[in-house]
Amino acid sequence: MNALTFGTWTGNLGMGLAERELQCVMAVACGMTSKAAARELGVAKDTVDKRLLSASTKLGVIKRAQLVAVAMQKGLISPVATALALVLTLHSMIGDDVALRVRRGGNGGERKIETRVATRRHECALAVA
Known part of the structure; x- marks a missing residue:
């Protein structure tokens, strides 16, 4: 299983989220805004928002806090x-x-x-x- 690190979080690939979606979820877990995450990842703010929407849809949640909580419960992300x-x-x-x-x-x-x-x-x- 491949792992990504972003800030103080580690994410696991191959468990339902694409790489960019996982990076965006970890950015939210770090407390970043979409704009700050976009700057850190080198993409547009809209790209981050779209990836977060896609991850939210896949995990069946609406709010960002729910997104992080469900991602932790499913083992997609974990604090370092x-x-x-x-x-x-x-x-x-x-x-x-x-x-x-x-x-x-x-x-x-x-x-x-x-x-x-x-x-x-x-x-x-x-x-x-």
Whole structure:
């Protein structure tokens, strides 16, 4: 399966949307307007609007927010941060929390582990996943 990356999103080709449609949906997911997406993709604003209309018709939605939500549900697009969150979650599940530790020097050469930062990272990873 081929994958596209646009901004902070990854899209999967061969799952119902054409390449340009998928790029336009990812641009919407990034919060771009049609004009900004057109500038980024090097096409006319009308081209972006037509591709979004085509993608909306294929997915059976009307609004842009619905378009992004349905594309995520069907696995057409996903945030790039999902992979990072998965790695952090797996580390915490297998007990390998070395990657989450922040060590700071303490009094008398004693090393303390800052668990507050590790806990926040873990909570963020769970919230994203």
